[in-house]
Amino acid sequence: MSKAAEKNTPGTLSRRGFLTSMAGAAITLAAPGAIASVTTARDRELSFYNTHTGEKLSATFWSEGKYLDDALEEINWILRDHRAGIATAIDPKLLDLLYRLQQKVEHPGEFHIISGYRSPATNAMLNKHSSGVAKHSYHMQGKAIDIRLPGFDSSKLRKAAVALKGGGVGYYSRSDFVHMDVGRVRYW
Numbered sequence: 001m002s003k004a005a006e007k008n009t010p011g012t013l014s015r016r017g018f019l020t021s022m023a024g025a026a027i028t029l030a031a032p033g034a035i036a037s038v039t040t041a042r043d044r045e046l047s048f049y050n051t052h053t054g055e056k057l058s059a060t061f062w063s064e065g066k067y068l069d070d071a072l073e074e075i076n077w078i079l080r081d082h083r084a085g086i087a088t089a090i091d092p093k094l095l096d097l098l099y100r101l102q103q104k105v106e107h108p109g110e111f112h113i114i115s116g117y118r119s120p121a122t123n124a125m126l127n128k129h130s131s132g133v134a135k136h137s138y139h140m141q142g143k144a145i146d147i148r149l150p151g152f153d154s155s156k157l158r159k160a161a162v163a164l165k166g167g168g169v170g171y172y173s174r175s176d177f178v179h180m181d182v183g184r185v186r187y188w
Contacts, residue, residue: 044099046075047110052082056110062099067092079116079145088117090142093182097166098145101180104160107152114146114177115139132172144168144181154178162187 044062049055057078059071075095080087098111118126118139126133138144148154158171158178170179170188 044096046095046098046102048075048078048113049110050078050082050113050116052113053078058110061092061095076117076142079113079142081117081119081122083122084119086117086119088142090117091182093166094143094145094180097164097180097182098147100164100166101157101161102149104164105149105152105157107149109149109151111145111147111149114148114175116145117142138168138181138183143183144179146172146177146179148177 043060045058045060047056047058055078057074059068059074061068061071061075072090072092072095076087076090079090102108102111116139118137120140123133123135123137123140127135127137139146147157149157154176155171155173158169161169161178161180165185167180167182168184168186168188172179
């Protein structure tokens with residue numbers, strides 16, 4: 001086929017046209033905010049079940065480009081230190097990370113909360129009784145959560161969390177839960 005015929009045949013694209021199209025697509029995707037606009041278009045919702053209090057919550061915590069204060073307050077409360085009855089602000093980056101995890105594993109169930117926020121007193125008490133509790137835990141800063149996702153293998157949940165590279169990920173197979181935090185990336 002001649003170059004002129006190739007150019008004019010419906011449904012075909014010349015090599016130059018193809019390369020031009022691909023370059024345009026690459027520039028569009030590389031533009032600041034291009035990927036963000038694709039990933040931020042939908043509302044972000046999470047569902048929780050607190051294994052210690054029996055409370056449940058489904059909340060849309062992000063919509064129309066911003067975090068929703070009322071939903072964040074509800075999430076802060078369900079993730080509170082249930083021993084002390086104290087809540088703190090949970091880092092929205094942690095919620096975003098949980099949302100990304102749920103999208104990755106494609107499992108719409110509610111996260112079962114083993115531990116959310118811990119007051120310094122609760123953390124010190126737990127640290128005395130367990131080598132698995134860090135003295136300066138991210139839980140005390142509202143930047144960590146211990147979870148399981150019923151109906152989903154926790155070892156696979158760990159693998160998915162590690163793949164996100166969003167912070168620390170620990171797997172506690174004997175207790176069947178995954179720790180996630182928004183600190184530096186590390187795994188155990």
